[in-house]
Amino acid sequence: MIFQFKERFPELNPYWDKYLEFQKRMEVPAKTVLLEEGKTSQNYIYIEKGCVRLYFNNNGQDKNVQFFFEHEGLTSIDSFINDVPSAFTIETIEPSVVYMLPKKYVMQLMDELIHIHDFSKTLIQMSAQRQTHYMNEFLSFIRDTPEMRYQKLLSERPHIILRVPQNYIASYLGITTVHLSRIKTKIASGKAHF
Protein backbone atom coordinates (compact mmCIF):
# COMPACT_ATOMS: atom_id res chain seq x y z
CA MET A 1 0.00 0.00 0.00
CA ILE A 2 2.33 2.66 1.29
CA PHE A 3 5.02 2.57 -1.29
CA GLN A 4 2.68 2.45 -4.20
CA PHE A 5 1.93 6.06 -3.39
CA LYS A 6 5.41 6.93 -4.45
CA GLU A 7 4.54 6.41 -8.09
CA ARG A 8 1.21 8.16 -7.86
CA PHE A 9 2.51 11.14 -5.93
CA PRO A 10 5.99 12.02 -7.13
CA GLU A 11 5.64 15.38 -5.38
CA LEU A 12 5.75 13.50 -2.12
CA ASN A 13 9.28 12.33 -2.68
CA PRO A 14 10.77 14.57 0.00
CA TYR A 15 8.62 12.75 2.52
CA TRP A 16 9.83 9.35 1.43
CA ASP A 17 13.40 10.44 1.48
CA LYS A 18 13.16 11.34 5.12
CA TYR A 19 12.40 7.74 5.88
CA LEU A 20 14.92 6.13 3.60
CA GLU A 21 17.50 5.97 6.35
CA PHE A 22 15.19 3.89 8.53
CA GLN A 23 14.72 1.21 5.93
CA LYS A 24 16.78 -1.90 6.32
CA ARG A 25 18.01 -3.36 3.06
CA MET A 26 18.31 -7.13 2.99
CA GLU A 27 19.67 -9.51 0.38
CA VAL A 28 18.22 -12.91 1.07
CA PRO A 29 18.17 -16.35 -0.59
CA ALA A 30 15.02 -18.18 -1.66
CA LYS A 31 12.79 -19.62 1.06
CA THR A 32 13.75 -16.96 3.58
CA VAL A 33 11.00 -16.28 6.08
CA LEU A 34 10.36 -12.53 6.42
CA LEU A 35 7.42 -12.85 8.79
CA GLU A 36 6.32 -15.94 10.63
CA GLU A 37 2.72 -16.95 11.17
CA GLY A 38 1.75 -16.25 14.78
CA LYS A 39 4.15 -13.35 15.26
CA THR A 40 3.07 -9.76 15.05
CA SER A 41 4.06 -7.93 11.90
CA GLN A 42 6.63 -5.26 12.73
CA ASN A 43 7.66 -4.10 9.27
CA TYR A 44 6.34 -2.98 5.99
CA ILE A 45 8.14 -4.87 3.24
CA TYR A 46 9.10 -3.44 -0.12
CA ILE A 47 10.46 -5.71 -2.85
CA GLU A 48 13.28 -4.33 -4.93
CA LYS A 49 14.09 -7.60 -6.62
CA GLY A 50 12.73 -11.13 -6.48
CA CYS A 51 9.37 -12.42 -5.36
CA VAL A 52 7.65 -13.59 -2.22
CA ARG A 53 4.56 -15.49 -1.22
CA LEU A 54 2.07 -14.96 1.57
CA TYR A 55 0.67 -18.22 2.92
CA PHE A 56 -0.65 -20.03 5.95
CA ASN A 57 -0.43 -23.52 7.27
CA ASN A 58 -3.56 -25.59 7.20
CA ASN A 59 -3.28 -29.05 8.74
CA GLY A 60 0.32 -29.32 7.73
CA GLN A 61 -0.28 -28.04 4.21
CA ASP A 62 0.82 -24.67 2.89
CA LYS A 63 -2.02 -22.63 1.45
CA ASN A 64 -0.79 -19.76 -0.69
CA VAL A 65 -2.82 -16.60 -0.62
CA GLN A 66 -0.92 -14.08 -2.70
CA PHE A 67 2.29 -13.52 -4.61
CA PHE A 68 4.30 -10.30 -4.77
CA PHE A 69 6.98 -9.10 -7.17
CA GLU A 70 9.39 -6.27 -7.86
CA HIS A 71 8.26 -2.79 -6.82
CA GLU A 72 5.41 -4.06 -4.74
CA GLY A 73 4.98 -3.46 -1.04
CA LEU A 74 3.22 -5.77 1.37
CA THR A 75 2.63 -6.70 4.95
CA SER A 76 0.35 -8.99 6.88
CA ILE A 77 -2.16 -6.18 6.94
CA ASP A 78 -4.40 -7.11 9.82
CA SER A 79 -1.44 -7.92 12.05
CA PHE A 80 0.39 -4.77 11.04
CA ILE A 81 -2.50 -2.39 11.58
CA ASN A 82 -4.28 -3.99 14.51
CA ASP A 83 -1.36 -5.48 16.41
CA VAL A 84 -2.57 -9.04 16.39
CA PRO A 85 -0.62 -12.23 15.59
CA SER A 86 -0.20 -12.70 11.87
CA ALA A 87 -2.37 -15.37 10.27
CA PHE A 88 0.23 -15.66 7.52
CA THR A 89 3.85 -16.37 6.83
CA ILE A 90 5.74 -14.25 4.32
CA GLU A 91 8.57 -16.04 2.55
CA THR A 92 10.78 -15.39 -0.45
CA ILE A 93 10.31 -17.61 -3.48
CA GLU A 94 13.42 -16.45 -5.32
CA PRO A 95 16.63 -14.91 -4.02
CA SER A 96 15.47 -11.38 -3.31
CA VAL A 97 16.38 -7.87 -2.25
CA VAL A 98 13.89 -6.32 0.14
CA TYR A 99 13.56 -3.24 2.31
CA MET A 100 12.00 -3.40 5.73
CA LEU A 101 10.50 -0.25 7.23
CA PRO A 102 9.48 -0.55 10.89
CA LYS A 103 5.86 0.12 11.67
CA LYS A 104 6.69 3.09 13.85
CA TYR A 105 7.99 5.02 10.86
CA VAL A 106 5.21 3.92 8.58
CA MET A 107 2.76 5.32 11.09
CA GLN A 108 4.69 8.56 11.38
CA LEU A 109 4.74 8.87 7.63
CA MET A 110 1.02 8.26 7.39
CA ASP A 111 0.42 10.91 10.02
CA GLU A 112 2.37 13.40 8.01
CA LEU A 113 0.70 12.56 4.74
CA ILE A 114 -2.82 12.50 6.04
CA HIS A 115 -2.75 16.25 6.42
CA ILE A 116 -1.86 16.83 2.83
CA HIS A 117 -4.79 17.96 0.79
CA ASP A 118 -6.52 15.18 -1.11
CA PHE A 119 -4.27 12.55 0.34
CA SER A 120 -6.95 11.17 2.59
CA LYS A 121 -9.26 10.89 -0.37
CA THR A 122 -6.63 8.94 -2.23
CA LEU A 123 -6.10 6.76 0.79
CA ILE A 124 -9.77 5.90 0.81
CA GLN A 125 -9.71 5.21 -2.91
CA MET A 126 -6.74 2.92 -2.60
CA SER A 127 -8.19 1.03 0.27
CA ALA A 128 -11.39 0.60 -1.74
CA GLN A 129 -9.25 -0.85 -4.52
CA ARG A 130 -7.61 -3.29 -2.14
CA GLN A 131 -10.98 -4.33 -0.88
CA THR A 132 -12.09 -4.84 -4.44
CA HIS A 133 -9.05 -6.96 -5.12
CA TYR A 134 -9.83 -9.46 -2.39
CA MET A 135 -13.48 -9.34 -3.19
CA ASN A 136 -12.66 -10.32 -6.74
CA GLU A 137 -10.52 -13.20 -5.59
CA PHE A 138 -13.45 -14.36 -3.54
CA LEU A 139 -15.95 -13.82 -6.37
CA SER A 140 -13.83 -15.88 -8.67
CA PHE A 141 -14.56 -18.93 -6.52
CA ILE A 142 -18.28 -18.26 -6.59
CA ARG A 143 -18.31 -17.59 -10.30
CA ASP A 144 -15.65 -19.70 -11.96
CA THR A 145 -14.44 -23.28 -12.14
CA PRO A 146 -10.79 -23.99 -11.25
CA GLU A 147 -10.07 -24.31 -14.94
CA MET A 148 -11.45 -20.87 -15.62
CA ARG A 149 -9.48 -19.44 -12.72
CA TYR A 150 -6.32 -20.87 -14.21
CA GLN A 151 -7.18 -19.50 -17.65
CA LYS A 152 -7.72 -16.05 -16.20
CA LEU A 153 -4.49 -16.22 -14.30
CA LEU A 154 -2.76 -17.19 -17.52
CA SER A 155 -4.23 -14.33 -19.51
CA GLU A 156 -4.33 -11.61 -16.88
CA ARG A 157 -1.31 -12.30 -14.71
CA PRO A 158 1.01 -14.59 -16.69
CA HIS A 159 4.06 -13.44 -14.73
CA ILE A 160 2.72 -15.38 -11.78
CA ILE A 161 2.61 -18.60 -13.74
CA LEU A 162 6.05 -17.96 -15.17
CA ARG A 163 7.78 -17.33 -11.88
CA VAL A 164 5.86 -19.20 -9.20
CA PRO A 165 6.23 -22.98 -8.80
CA GLN A 166 3.18 -24.91 -9.81
CA ASN A 167 2.59 -26.48 -6.43
CA TYR A 168 2.22 -23.01 -4.96
CA ILE A 169 -0.17 -21.96 -7.69
CA ALA A 170 -2.32 -25.02 -7.14
CA SER A 171 -3.16 -24.13 -3.55
CA TYR A 172 -3.74 -20.52 -4.57
CA LEU A 173 -6.32 -21.79 -7.06
CA GLY A 174 -7.86 -24.01 -4.41
CA ILE A 175 -6.98 -27.29 -6.11
CA THR A 176 -4.36 -30.05 -5.92
CA THR A 177 -1.19 -30.15 -7.98
CA VAL A 178 -2.54 -33.23 -9.72
CA HIS A 179 -5.62 -31.42 -10.85
CA LEU A 180 -3.68 -28.40 -11.98
CA SER A 181 -1.52 -30.67 -14.07
CA ARG A 182 -4.62 -32.18 -15.64
CA ILE A 183 -5.96 -28.71 -16.43
CA LYS A 184 -2.74 -27.78 -18.17
CA THR A 185 -2.81 -30.96 -20.21
CA LYS A 186 -6.40 -30.34 -21.18
CA ILE A 187 -5.69 -26.79 -22.28
CA ALA A 188 -2.58 -27.83 -24.21
CA SER A 189 -4.53 -30.48 -26.10
CA GLY A 190 -7.01 -27.83 -27.15
CA LYS A 191 -9.91 -29.61 -25.52
CA ALA A 192 -10.64 -26.83 -23.09
CA HIS A 193 -14.15 -25.42 -23.36
CA PHE A 194 -13.92 -21.71 -24.12
Next chain:
Amino acid sequence: MIFQFKERFPELNPYWDKYLEFQKRMEVPAKTVLLEEGKTSQNYIYIEKGCVRLYFNNNGQDKNVQFFFEHEGLTSIDSFINDVPSAFTIETIEPSVVYMLPKKYVMQLMDELIHIHDFSKTLIQMSAQRQTHYMNEFLSFIRDTPEMRYQKLLSERPHIILRVPQNYIASYLGITTVHLSRIKTKIASGKAHF
Protein backbone atom coordinates in the same frame (compact mmCIF):
# COMPACT_ATOMS: atom_id res chain seq x y z
CA MET B 1 -18.49 1.62 6.73
CA ILE B 2 -19.55 5.15 7.42
CA PHE B 3 -22.42 4.61 9.76
CA GLN B 4 -20.64 2.04 11.83
CA PHE B 5 -18.55 4.94 13.11
CA LYS B 6 -21.58 6.22 14.90
CA GLU B 7 -21.36 3.44 17.46
CA ARG B 8 -17.62 3.71 17.88
CA PHE B 9 -17.53 7.48 18.16
CA PRO B 10 -20.57 8.66 20.06
CA GLU B 11 -18.88 12.03 20.49
CA LEU B 12 -19.27 12.52 16.76
CA ASN B 13 -23.04 12.58 16.96
CA PRO B 14 -23.29 16.29 16.24
CA TYR B 15 -21.67 15.59 12.89
CA TRP B 16 -24.13 12.89 11.96
CA ASP B 17 -27.05 14.99 12.98
CA LYS B 18 -26.09 17.64 10.49
CA TYR B 19 -26.59 15.11 7.75
CA LEU B 20 -29.76 13.51 9.00
CA GLU B 21 -31.88 15.84 6.96
CA PHE B 22 -30.23 14.73 3.73
CA GLN B 23 -31.05 11.11 4.28
CA LYS B 24 -34.01 9.76 2.45
CA ARG B 25 -36.05 7.26 4.40
CA MET B 26 -37.68 4.52 2.35
CA GLU B 27 -40.10 1.77 3.29
CA VAL B 28 -39.89 -0.87 0.61
CA PRO B 29 -41.23 -4.37 -0.02
CA ALA B 30 -39.08 -7.47 -0.54
CA LYS B 31 -37.21 -7.78 -3.85
CA THR B 32 -36.88 -4.05 -4.28
CA VAL B 33 -33.80 -3.09 -6.24
CA LEU B 34 -31.85 -0.34 -4.45
CA LEU B 35 -28.96 -0.28 -6.89
CA GLU B 36 -28.82 -1.90 -10.29
CA GLU B 37 -25.78 -3.64 -11.72
CA GLY B 38 -24.21 -1.40 -14.35
CA LYS B 39 -25.37 1.87 -12.83
CA THR B 40 -23.12 4.05 -10.73
CA SER B 41 -23.75 3.96 -7.03
CA GLN B 42 -25.06 7.32 -5.87
CA ASN B 43 -26.01 6.58 -2.28
CA TYR B 44 -24.79 5.05 0.87
CA ILE B 45 -27.45 2.73 2.25
CA TYR B 46 -28.21 2.21 5.90
CA ILE B 47 -30.59 -0.54 6.99
CA GLU B 48 -32.95 0.32 9.80
CA LYS B 49 -35.06 -2.79 9.40
CA GLY B 50 -35.03 -5.82 7.12
CA CYS B 51 -32.25 -7.33 5.10
CA VAL B 52 -30.70 -7.01 1.67
CA ARG B 53 -28.39 -8.95 -0.59
CA LEU B 54 -25.58 -7.86 -2.84
CA TYR B 55 -25.30 -10.02 -5.95
CA PHE B 56 -24.36 -10.09 -9.59
CA ASN B 57 -25.65 -11.84 -12.66
CA ASN B 58 -23.49 -14.54 -14.15
CA ASN B 59 -24.83 -16.12 -17.33
CA GLY B 60 -28.37 -15.61 -16.21
CA GLN B 61 -27.74 -16.88 -12.71
CA ASP B 62 -27.72 -14.75 -9.59
CA LYS B 63 -24.53 -15.07 -7.57
CA ASN B 64 -24.89 -13.73 -4.07
CA VAL B 65 -21.88 -12.06 -2.55
CA GLN B 66 -22.98 -10.71 0.78
CA PHE B 67 -25.99 -10.24 3.02
CA PHE B 68 -26.74 -7.23 5.22
CA PHE B 69 -29.08 -6.75 8.16
CA GLU B 70 -30.38 -4.18 10.61
CA HIS B 71 -27.97 -1.43 11.64
CA GLU B 72 -25.53 -2.19 8.88
CA GLY B 73 -24.51 0.19 6.15
CA LEU B 74 -23.41 -0.74 2.69
CA THR B 75 -22.78 0.38 -0.83
CA SER B 76 -21.26 -1.02 -3.96
CA ILE B 77 -17.93 0.22 -2.70
CA ASP B 78 -15.84 0.37 -5.85
CA SER B 79 -18.62 2.07 -7.76
CA PHE B 80 -19.31 4.50 -4.94
CA ILE B 81 -15.73 5.53 -4.38
CA ASN B 82 -14.31 5.39 -7.88
CA ASP B 83 -17.33 6.41 -9.94
CA VAL B 84 -17.48 3.32 -12.08
CA PRO B 85 -20.50 1.19 -13.01
CA SER B 86 -21.48 -1.12 -10.20
CA ALA B 87 -20.62 -4.78 -10.66
CA PHE B 88 -23.44 -5.64 -8.30
CA THR B 89 -27.11 -5.29 -7.72
CA ILE B 90 -28.41 -4.45 -4.25
CA GLU B 91 -31.87 -5.78 -3.52
CA THR B 92 -34.04 -6.22 -0.44
CA ILE B 93 -34.75 -9.76 0.71
CA GLU B 94 -37.42 -8.84 3.24
CA PRO B 95 -39.69 -5.82 3.42
CA SER B 96 -37.28 -3.21 4.73
CA VAL B 97 -36.77 0.31 5.97
CA VAL B 98 -33.62 1.93 4.62
CA TYR B 99 -31.99 5.34 4.56
CA MET B 100 -30.19 6.62 1.51
CA LEU B 101 -27.52 9.29 1.89
CA PRO B 102 -26.25 10.78 -1.37
CA LYS B 103 -22.57 10.46 -2.06
CA LYS B 104 -22.03 14.17 -2.05
CA TYR B 105 -22.90 14.37 1.64
CA VAL B 106 -20.97 11.26 2.54
CA MET B 107 -17.91 12.85 1.03
CA GLN B 108 -18.52 16.12 2.84
CA LEU B 109 -18.88 14.24 6.08
CA MET B 110 -15.67 12.33 5.50
CA ASP B 111 -13.89 15.59 4.78
CA GLU B 112 -15.04 16.99 8.06
CA LEU B 113 -14.15 13.91 10.06
CA ILE B 114 -10.77 13.33 8.55
CA HIS B 115 -9.42 16.31 10.41
CA ILE B 116 -10.47 15.02 13.77
CA HIS B 117 -7.61 13.64 15.76
CA ASP B 118 -7.23 9.89 15.48
CA PHE B 119 -10.07 9.57 13.06
CA SER B 120 -7.83 8.88 10.12
CA LYS B 121 -6.13 6.16 12.11
CA THR B 122 -9.48 4.60 12.83
CA LEU B 123 -10.39 4.91 9.20
CA ILE B 124 -7.29 2.96 8.27
CA GLN B 125 -8.02 0.35 10.90
CA MET B 126 -11.54 -0.12 9.71
CA SER B 127 -10.54 -0.41 6.11
CA ALA B 128 -7.97 -3.01 7.15
CA GLN B 129 -10.79 -4.91 8.83
CA ARG B 130 -12.89 -4.76 5.70
CA GLN B 131 -9.99 -6.02 3.69
CA THR B 132 -9.56 -8.82 6.18
CA HIS B 133 -13.22 -9.70 5.87
CA TYR B 134 -13.06 -10.27 2.14
CA MET B 135 -9.71 -11.95 2.42
CA ASN B 136 -11.26 -14.41 4.86
CA GLU B 137 -14.13 -15.10 2.52
CA PHE B 138 -11.58 -15.86 -0.15
CA LEU B 139 -9.41 -17.96 2.19
CA SER B 140 -12.39 -20.04 3.13
CA PHE B 141 -12.55 -21.32 -0.44
CA ILE B 142 -8.87 -22.19 -0.44
CA ARG B 143 -9.03 -23.83 2.95
CA ASP B 144 -12.45 -25.40 3.41
CA THR B 145 -14.87 -27.72 1.65
CA PRO B 146 -18.37 -26.43 0.94
CA GLU B 147 -19.60 -28.54 3.83
CA MET B 148 -17.20 -26.85 6.22
CA ARG B 149 -18.17 -23.43 4.89
CA TYR B 150 -21.78 -24.23 5.64
CA GLN B 151 -20.92 -25.47 9.12
CA LYS B 152 -19.02 -22.29 9.86
CA LEU B 153 -21.85 -20.17 8.58
CA LEU B 154 -24.18 -22.11 10.84
CA SER B 155 -22.03 -21.66 13.92
CA GLU B 156 -20.67 -18.17 13.33
CA ARG B 157 -23.44 -16.39 11.52
CA PRO B 158 -26.64 -18.39 12.09
CA HIS B 159 -28.82 -15.34 11.50
CA ILE B 160 -27.91 -15.56 7.84
CA ILE B 161 -29.20 -19.10 7.58
CA LEU B 162 -32.32 -18.23 9.48
CA ARG B 163 -33.30 -15.26 7.37
CA VAL B 164 -31.86 -15.80 3.93
CA PRO B 165 -33.49 -18.24 1.47
CA GLN B 166 -31.47 -21.35 0.81
CA ASN B 167 -31.06 -20.77 -2.90
CA TYR B 168 -29.32 -17.48 -2.11
CA ILE B 169 -27.07 -19.14 0.41
CA ALA B 170 -26.08 -21.86 -2.03
CA SER B 171 -24.57 -19.45 -4.52
CA TYR B 172 -22.88 -17.56 -1.70
CA LEU B 173 -21.23 -20.85 -0.70
CA GLY B 174 -20.29 -21.51 -4.31
CA ILE B 175 -22.47 -24.60 -4.71
CA THR B 176 -25.83 -25.63 -6.14
CA THR B 177 -29.06 -25.74 -4.17
CA VAL B 178 -29.10 -29.49 -4.67
CA HIS B 179 -25.74 -29.88 -3.06
CA LEU B 180 -26.62 -27.59 -0.18
CA SER B 181 -29.68 -29.69 0.45
CA ARG B 182 -27.50 -32.82 0.53
CA ILE B 183 -25.14 -31.17 3.00
CA LYS B 184 -28.02 -30.32 5.30
CA THR B 185 -29.31 -33.87 5.15
CA LYS B 186 -25.89 -35.23 5.91
CA ILE B 187 -25.43 -32.95 8.90
CA ALA B 188 -28.92 -33.70 10.21
CA SER B 189 -28.28 -37.43 10.01
CA GLY B 190 -25.18 -36.97 12.14
CA LYS B 191 -22.95 -38.40 9.45
CA ALA B 192 -20.99 -35.20 8.98
CA HIS B 193 -17.29 -35.53 9.56
CA PHE B 194 -16.26 -33.15 12.32
Next chain:
DNA sequence: CAGCAGCGATAACATATGTTATGTAATCAA
Protein backbone atom coordinates in the same frame (compact mmCIF):
# COMPACT_ATOMS: atom_id res chain seq x y z
C1' DC C 1 30.45 -38.24 -10.44
C1' DA C 2 26.68 -40.55 -7.60
C1' DG C 3 22.86 -40.15 -5.07
C1' DC C 4 19.12 -37.61 -3.30
C1' DA C 5 15.28 -34.42 -2.96
C1' DG C 6 11.81 -31.73 -5.14
C1' DC C 7 8.89 -30.78 -9.02
C1' DG C 8 5.78 -32.06 -12.37
C1' DA C 9 3.22 -35.64 -15.35
C1' DT C 10 0.30 -39.43 -15.37
C1' DA C 11 -2.74 -43.42 -14.15
C1' DA C 12 -6.30 -45.87 -11.37
C1' DC C 13 -9.48 -45.43 -8.32
C1' DA C 14 -12.55 -42.96 -4.75
C1' DT C 15 -15.30 -39.17 -3.51
C1' DA C 16 -17.49 -34.73 -4.16
C1' DT C 17 -20.22 -31.98 -6.79
C1' DG C 18 -23.09 -30.73 -10.82
C1' DT C 19 -27.18 -31.70 -13.91
C1' DT C 20 -31.60 -32.86 -14.86
C1' DA C 21 -35.84 -34.38 -13.52
C1' DT C 22 -39.66 -35.07 -10.37
C1' DG C 23 -42.61 -34.45 -6.23
C1' DT C 24 -44.46 -31.84 -2.53
C1' DA C 25 -45.28 -28.04 0.34
C1' DA C 26 -45.39 -23.13 0.85
C1' DT C 27 -46.30 -18.59 -1.11
C1' DC C 28 -48.53 -15.22 -3.77
C1' DA C 29 -51.54 -12.93 -6.82
C1' DA C 30 -56.07 -12.80 -9.25
Next chain:
DNA sequence: TTGATTACATAACATATGTTATCGCTGCTG
Protein backbone atom coordinates in the same frame (compact mmCIF):
# COMPACT_ATOMS: atom_id res chain seq x y z
C1' DT D 1 -60.45 -20.03 -3.21
C1' DT D 2 -57.82 -21.35 -7.39
C1' DG D 3 -54.00 -21.65 -10.26
C1' DA D 4 -49.40 -20.34 -10.90
C1' DT D 5 -44.96 -19.78 -9.14
C1' DT D 6 -41.23 -20.59 -5.90
C1' DA D 7 -38.57 -23.09 -2.42
C1' DC D 8 -36.77 -27.23 -0.94
C1' DA D 9 -35.98 -32.33 -0.97
C1' DT D 10 -34.63 -36.32 -3.35
C1' DA D 11 -33.01 -39.67 -6.91
C1' DA D 12 -30.18 -41.20 -10.97
C1' DC D 13 -26.71 -40.28 -13.54
C1' DA D 14 -22.59 -37.47 -15.40
C1' DT D 15 -18.58 -34.91 -14.55
C1' DA D 16 -15.09 -32.75 -11.73
C1' DT D 17 -11.86 -33.16 -8.35
C1' DG D 18 -9.20 -35.56 -4.72
C1' DT D 19 -6.05 -39.46 -3.22
C1' DT D 20 -2.42 -42.33 -3.69
C1' DA D 21 1.18 -44.18 -6.13
C1' DT D 22 4.64 -44.35 -9.73
C1' DC D 23 7.90 -42.43 -13.02
C1' DG D 24 11.12 -39.28 -15.17
C1' DC D 25 13.52 -35.09 -14.99
C1' DT D 26 16.29 -31.52 -12.93
C1' DG D 27 19.21 -29.37 -9.81
C1' DC D 28 21.63 -29.71 -5.80
C1' DT D 29 25.08 -31.47 -2.60
C1' DG D 30 28.53 -34.46 -0.85
